[in-house]
Amino acid sequence: MGDLEVRDLTVEFDSGGYRVRPLDHLSLDGDDGQLVVLLGPSGCGKTTLLSCLAGLLRPTAGSVTVRGIDVGGLGGTELGDYRRRTVGVVFQAFNLLASLSARKNVMVPMTLAGIGRREAGERADELLARVALSERASHRPGQLSGGQQQRVAIARALVHDPPLVVADEPTAHLDHIQVEGILVLLRELAAPGRMVVVSTHDDRITHIADRVIELAPQFSDADRADEEVRLAGGTTLFEQGDRGSLVYEVQEGSVEIFRSRSDGTTEVLAAIGPGNYFGEIGPMLNLPRSASARAEVDTVLTAMTIRSFRTRFPLTVADARNTGT
Amino acid sequence: MFGITLSDLLYRRRQFLIATLGAGLVFAMTLLLAGLVAGFGVEIDQTVSGFRADAWVVKAGSSGRISSLAPMAGSTVLRVSRTPGVSGAAPVVVIPQTADVDGALHQVNLVGAPVGSVPARQPLAGGAQVTGPGQAVVDQRLGVGVGGRVSVGGHGFTVVGVTSDRTLLGGVPNMYVTLREAQVAAFEGAGLISAVVVTGMPSTVPTGLTVMSNAQIDRASLQQMATAVSSINNSKLFMWAIAAVIVASLVYVTALERTRDFAVLKALGASSGALYVGLALQAVLVALIAAAFAAVLAQFMVGVFAQPVDVPLSAYIVLPVSAVLVGLLSSLIALRRAVAADPAKAFAG
Numbered sequence: 289m290g291d292l293e294v295r296d297l298t299v300e301f302d303s304g305g306y307r308v309r310p311l312d313h314l315s316l317d318g319d320d321g322q323l324v325v326l327l328g329p330s331g332c333g334k335t336t337l338l339s340c341l342a343g344l345l346r347p348t349a350g351s352v353t354v355r356g357i358d359v360g361g362l363g364g365t366e367l368g369d370y371r372r373r374t375v376g377v378v379f380q381a382f383n384l385l386a387s388l389s390a391r392k393n394v395m396v397p398m399t400l401a402g403i404g405r406r407e408a409g410e411r412a413d414e415l416l417a418r419v420a421l422s423e424r425a426s427h428r429p430g431q432l433s434g435g436q437q438q439r440v441a442i443a444r445a446l447v448h449d450p451p452l453v454v455a456d457e458p459t460a461h462l463d464h465i466q467v468e469g470i471l472v473l474l475r476e477l478a479a480p481g482r483m484v485v486v487s488t489h490d491d492r493i494t495h496i497a498d499r500v501i502e503l504a505p506q507f508s509d510a511d512r513a514d515e516e517v518r519l520a521g522g523t524t525l526f527e528q529g530d531r532g533s534l535v536y537e538v539q540e541g542s543v544e545i546f547r548s549r550s551d552g553t554t555e556v557l558a559a560i561g562p563g564n565y566f567g568e569i570g571p572m573l574n575l576p577r578s579a580s581a582r583a584e585v586d587t588v589l590t591a592m593t594i595r596s597f598r599t600r601f602p603l604t605v606a607d608a609r610n611t612g613t
Numbered sequence: 614m615f616g617i618t619l620s621d622l623l624y625r626r627r628q629f630l631i632a633t634l635g636a637g638l639v640f641a642m643t644l645l646l647a648g649l650v651a652g653f654g655v656e657i658d659q660t661v662s663g664f665r666a667d668a669w670v671v672k673a674g675s676s677g678r679i680s681s682l683a684p685m686a687g688s689t690v691l692r693v694s695r696t697p698g699v700s701g702a703a704p705v706v707v708i709p710q711t712a713d714v715d716g717a718l719h720q721v722n723l724v725g726a727p728v729g730s731v732p733a734r735q736p737l738a739g740g741a742q743v744t745g746p747g748q749a750v751v752d753q754r755l756g757v758g759v760g761g762r763v764s765v766g767g768h769g770f771t772v773v774g775v776t777s778d779r780t781l782l783g784g785v786p787n788m789y790v791t792l793r794e795a796q797v798a799a800f801e802g803a804g805l806i807s808a809v810v811v812t813g814m815p816s817t818v819p820t821g822l823t824v825m826s827n828a829q830i831d832r833a834s835l836q837q838m839a840t841a842v843s844s845i846n847n848s849k850l851f852m853w854a855i856a857a858v859i860v861a862s863l864v865y866v867t868a869l870e871r872t873r874d875f876a877v878l879k880a881l882g883a884s885s886g887a888l889y890v891g892l893a894l895q896a897v898l899v900a901l902i903a904a905a906f907a908a909v910l911a912q913f914m915v916g917v918f919a920q921p922v923d924v925p926l927s928a929y930i931v932l933p934v935s936a937v938l939v940g941l942l943s944s945l946i947a948l949r950r951a952v953a954a955d956p957a958k959a960f961a962g
Contacts, residue, residue, distance in 0.1 A: 335960045344880055344957040371956075372882035383877045383959050387624030388617065397881045399616065444881075456960055 291483055292318035292341070292452065297350035299336050302550040309529040309576070310336045313350070316501050318485060320451070323478035325494055326487040328503035329574055334487035335380075337503070338454045341485060342377050343370045354452050372401050376445030378455035382437040384429040390416060390440045391425040397447045408447075415443035419473060435466025442473060453477060455486045459493070471496060504531070504574045514592045519543075519583035526567070527580045535597040537565040541587025547579045559584065568597055614883070618891040621874075622898060625867065629895075632863035633903045636939075639856040640907030640932060645914055646849045648924035649783075653838045654831070655923040656780045660722075660787060661830050663779060664705065664732040666810035669830055673823045677833030679707050679807075680722055680781055685822070687796075687804035692819045693811060700813035703730040704806040706795040712788060713764040714757055721755065721788040722781045723765060725795020732810050735789055740774030746794055750774035752786035754919075763788065766798040781834070783841065784920035853939060856903070861943035864896045868947035875954035888951035889944070897940035904936035 299311040310333035318324040326334045339345035340352050343359050352359040354374060362370050384393045391412045398408035416425050419439040429437050438458060445453050455474060459467040475496050478484040486493060494500045517536070519525060526532055528548055536543070543560045557579055560566045570577045571594050592600065622629055661679060670693045672683040687704055694702035706725035711718050726733035734742055735750060740759035743750055749770035751757055761772040770790060779787040796802060818824050825833075835842075868875075875888050908929055915922045 339957045339960055342880065344959070368882050368884065371880065377880055377959070379877070379880075379959055383873065385617065385621075385874055385877070387621040392616070392620065396617065396878070399614070400878070400882045400887070405616075 291320045291355050292316075292324070292485070293351070293353040294337070294340075295351045295353075297337070297340060297352065298348045299333070299340065299345065300348045305549055305551075307528070307548050307550050309348075311340075311347070312529055312576075314503070315350075318483050318499060320483055321478060321480045322483050322498040323475060323496065324483065324485045324499045324501065325497035326485065326501050326503055327489070327491060327494060328487075329489050331575055332504040334489075334503055335456055338377075338456050338485065338487050341452065341454050342375050343367055344377075372397060373448050374450055374452060376448070376450040376453040378438070378441045378445045378453065378458055380457040380460050382429065382434070382441045382461075384437055384440055384444075386429050389426050389428055390421060390432065390436075390443075393429070393440055394443045394447060397444060401448070411447060412443070415446055416440070418446075419443045433466065434461045435463075435469055438462065438466070438470050439473070442470075442477070446477070449482075451482055453482060453484045455484065457488055457490075458486060459488065459490055467492075511595070512593050514590050514596055517589040517591050519587045519589065521583055521585040521587070523583050525581040525583065525589070526577050528577055530577045531570070532567065532577060533571045533593065534591045535565055535568040535571060535594065536581070537590045537592065537600075538562050539588040539590055542584040543587055543589070544582050544584050545579050546582070565597070565601060568594070614887050614891050615894065617878075618894045621867075621871070621891075622895055625870075628863060628867070629899055632859055633899055633906060635859045636856045636900060636903035637906035637910060639852050639859065640904050640936065641910040641914060643849050643852040643856075644907055644911040644924050644928050644932060645918065645922055646845050646852065647928035648911070648915065648922035649918065649920060650842050650845050651925045651928075652921035652923045653783060653842065654835050656778065656784070656921045657831050657834045659778045660781050661827050661834070663735050663776075664810045665734075666732070666812065666827065668811050668814055669825045669827070670702075670809040670811060670815065670818055670822050671807075671825055673821050675823070676836075677825050677830055678837045679830055679834045680709055680837070682707065682807040684800060684805040684807060687806050689806065689819070689822065690809045693809045693815065693822070696815040696817060696819070698814045698816040699811045701731065702809050702811045703727060703732050704792060705732050705808055705810055706792060706799055706805075707807045708795070708799040709782070709785070710765050710788075710798055712755070714755065714761070719755060720782075720785045721751070721763075721765070722785055723795050723798055724787050724789045725792040725799075726789065727792050731812065733789065735774075735776050735779060737774045738777040740772070742774055743789060743791060744773075746791055747771060748773045748790070750776060750789040752776045752779040752788070754780055754784060755786040755788070765790075768794060768798060770794075778921070780921060783838065784918075853935065856900070856936075857939045857943050860896050860900055860903075860939055861946045863899060864892055864944050864947045865950075867895065868892060868950040872950065872954065873959070875951060876956050876958040879954050879956035880959040885952040885954070888954065889948050892947045892951060893941055893944040896944035897937050900936035900940035900943070901933055904932045908932065 294316045297311050297314040300307055300309045328334055340347050394412035394415055395408040416422050419442055421439050424436055458470050474484055538560050540562060545557045545566055546554045547557055548554055672685045675683040690702050690704040708723050710721055710723040712721040728743060749763055749772055751772050753775050757763055757772050759772055763770045815824055911924060
């Protein structure tokens with residue numbers, strides 16, 4: 289059993305009246321001492337996964353187990369303890385309290401845990417020294433650079449010496465000099481006794497990672513030949529939230545494009561007839577399908593890769609026939 | 614949580630200062646309104662006690678309101694003076710009149726008493742007592758000094774003395790003259806009087822008369838101000854509501870601005886209750902500081918009012934208690950923000 293086990297994790301939520309499923313049956317593992325990098329573009333579910341690991345978001349299905357603790361099964365005081373003791377969180381936007389000095393920001397989780405002022409202060413000093421910020425301890429976030437704020441955020445995440453540290457896009461707001469410092473620090477933190485899980489769309493981090501998990505897998509069928517797909521009337525070709533690499537052109541019949549709403553109803557977006565295509569946005573931008581496609585009658589389609597699609601339809605997404613899927 | 618709350622309060626000190634000033638002004642107004650209400654009672658008590666009577670003999674069925682006692686025959690004083698238990702008796706006339714001071718009309722309470730009698734000898738802030746016709750002692754609120762001229766009902770008076778704190782009906786100054794001149798002004802010269810003030814305590818009273826204590830005269834006279842007191846007390850309630858709205862606005866805006874902070878604090882292990890306590894603490898602190906500011910401010914604002922304002926000690930004691938309640942009530946508006954804060958939102962970039 290690994291120190292981190294994610295099994296069939298699915299998260300669905302409402303977004304503007306539509307059901308969105310950023311994580312769909314995701315499974316992964318991590319071990320103590322590892323720097324695990326979650327790689328993927330915006331919208332692929334990295335932050336959602338970190339929220340589940342941190343016990344801040346309850347998944348729709350599946351499980352997260354950290355050192356034998358079933359995070360989804362926690363509630364009330366136990367969940368509070370888990371957030372305080374087992375996991376340290378480094379947020380993308382630093383999320384330091386603007387009214388507090390760097391030292392007091394680091395003390396916050398200890399204050400919330402009922403640790404005495406003196407003890408908390410000593411621990412904060414120790415951690416600020418570790419992230420090389422002792423001389424800026426009395427400065428407020430507004431007086432610190434982005435990199436320094438991120439260091440304070442990391443120090444704050446370490447106050448209880450948690451076995452799991454999660455960091456969301458820790459280099460997003462930093463210049464290259466600051467990025468270097470933060471990456472070295474994160475690499476150092478991933479040592480026996482602690483696992484660090486970092487989400488990023490910056491693949492430079494992968495070079496220092498022990499394990500890289502791509503949340504938006506790259507499809508390797510760029511050279512695949514076009515193929516004919518026959519669908520009986522009523523057959524679903526793909527569903528909203530699925531990932532796919534193919535674009536479809538209708539040769540015969542008709543395909544209905546529809547979106548599922550949060551209230552269980554569906555919204556028909558378009559009916560695609562012969563000579564028109566659909567399903568290009570998801571593969572081109574490496575995003576899940578934003579709508580479902582179903583044959584209205586017996587239908588014949590041509591399935592093609594993005595490369596083939598760009599060759600056949602040079603107007604691509606600006607074309608009036610696109611359906612946004 | 615206390616340290617975090619205090620730090621945030623200091624960080625947003627301008628915001629809090631503005632709200633504290635606003636709430637402080639409103640609290641000061643509540644103190645002054647309490648002072649106005651108390652002032653009605655105090656001025657009545659000072660005027661009534663100024664007669665140095667042990668009891669008042671008035672016409673039976675009279676309301677007991679000092680400025681509107683039912684008139685009775687002047688000979689009553691003789692009957693009362695012969696009553697067992699009475700060691701001294703003096704007739705008085707007390708009646709509201711309009712006074713002309715250099716062409717400006719002012720309301721006064723005309724008080725007539727025999728020259729040299731106990732009720733005629735009011736403590737003076739300056740000048741001398743009335744010694745004969747054509748002389749008057751007036752309260753300084755009339756704004757006429759010794760040597761000044763005042764006309765009542767066509768009769769001219771020279772001010773020979775000035776009193777302090779001798780008013781009725783919300784700051785209307787008293788004007789002390791001879792009994793005869795008061796009867797001329799009030800009763801067209803008829804020998805009527807308003808009451809007989811006595812020293813000693815009459816064991817019985819002649820038929821058609823009744824005995825009232827100073828306290829009874831006080832209470833009955835204050836009753837005359839009941840409508841004004843009620844209006845002022847209602848205004849006080851509005852003032853508390855305004856103060857609550859000011860503090861609530863501040864706390865709500867603060868809660869809106871701190872939505873991200875709340876999410877982060879929850880992500881770091883803070884409970885909704887702890888977040889609410891922090892907000893409530895801020896509201897209570899603002900309200901208490903505003904109350905302290907109001908207590909000081911009220912001292913300077915007393916002089917703005919034409920009426921006597923006597924802020925009772927109880928108002929200063931009630932103020933901080935009420936301020937805490939205002940703070941707690943105000944903070945309820947932000948409760949939902951604290952409870953609804955989603956820790957997962959801390960991840961939003």
